[in-house]
Amino acid sequence: MPDSAPLLALREIGHSFGGLSVLRSVTFDVPEGGIVGLIGPNGSGKTTLFNIISGYIHPLAGTIAYRGRSLARESIQKRGLTGLVRTFQTPQVFEKMTVLENIMVGCAKLTRTTMLQDLLRTPAARGQMREIYRRAEAACERFQLGGLRDLPAASLTAGQRRILEIARAVVGEPKLLLLDEPSSGLNAQEIDNLREWIVRLNEQGITVLLVSHDMGLMTVARTVHTLYFGEIIASGDMAAIQRDPKVREVYLGV
Ligand SMILES: Nc1ncnc2c1ncn2[C@@H]1O[C@H](COP(=O)(O)OP(=O)(O)O)[C@@H](O)[C@H]1O
Ligand SMILES: [Mg+2]
Structure with a gap:
């Protein structure tokens, strides 16, 4: 794989459930060593996209390349073995x-x-x-x-389960860690710790794709993509996202 190839490349991903379109033409890269964020209102397709990347759902359109190779034929287990590991919106322990x-x-x-x-x-x-x-x-x-x-x-309490799930996800030293709303159920102190762990894990070479509603936590991401009903409407760092008129209108409600 050439140095310039992204660790994960999503191209024109599309999906629908029962004829209802939930993802349309989603395209972005996760560079090796990066921290990329994904925000968007409930129901905008974030978890569906995670399910597609981790192999729980086969997308109806588009391609995913991981380390320069198509994931189309790889099982959930195989993806895990190659270092692609996720956590769940509801912790699975x-x-x-x-x-x-x-x-x-x-x-x-x-x-x-x-x-x-x-x-x-x-x-x-x-x-x-x-x-x-x-x-x-x-x-x-x-x-x-x-x-x-x-x-x-x-x-365990909800917060402890969340932390246990994250500990289990990182102990195998993944290459790409997908975190689906890891801050939900955590108190402010736990969210601060989570932020530090993400930074430290990233410094140790783990690439992170993060979904979160917590804007403070999201500042950890260098690039943030905003999903709105299945489409990416804005991308940039958190400061740019918060200034974006489309994002302010549809997501931040101002
Ligand atoms: N297995 C499923 N079957 C039918 N509809 C689903 C399924 N999973 C998600 N959806 C629908 O797809 C849309 C996107 O959901 P989801 O990916 O969970 O959004 P988010 O994680 O951004 O809140 C929602 O309208 C949701 O109801
Ligand atoms: Mg979700």
Whole structure:
């Protein structure tokens, strides 16, 4: 892949549900190492676009290239293995598993041994389990979940679940992290922390595509695209977006 190719390239993405168009000709790039934001009123198609990028939905039109290659034939799992990882608007955690176990699931792609080796409990497999445990423990501490590590995820508050989901998403060191409204359910202090984590993860080389209603959090993005009923109506940094007359009219309501 040439240096100049974007990590993710969306071209003319279109989709509809039951004949109702929800995305029209959505085109933008996510440059490697960047933080790109996506805003728009409820129902404007942000989550649908995330579902398309992560492979839950096949778009009716358009193309997606990731690291210079088409994703059209790649499964959700394959996309995850190549470092394309997402979180959900409603956090998805394994209720009966502990916080630490939930985070260990996010390390699964780091395993190199085969299933047979796991069954035979080879030294390589045991070494890997130790490494996964160590990484999950470190992620627990980093995301301030250490005191909760042995509790079942079912016992967490909405804010803690959100943070657990983010910890699980990043522990496997994704290349491209898609965050769908990660600040919802978080208090002001947690949103501040989230902002710092995003900056730090990005500095460590993780590219981020972020959906959020929180304008303060959104200033973390260098480029923000505004979706309005399935179409991009404005793009730029947050200051430019907030000045944009179309955005002010349809989104900010002024
Ligand atoms: N699985 C689905 N079936 C039918 N309609 C859907 C489905 N998912 C989303 N929609 C509709 O598509 C539009 C865009 O929704 P969504 O992508 O969730 O928007 P956003 O995340 O920006 O709030 C909405 O009108 C929503 O009702
Ligand atoms: Mg949504």
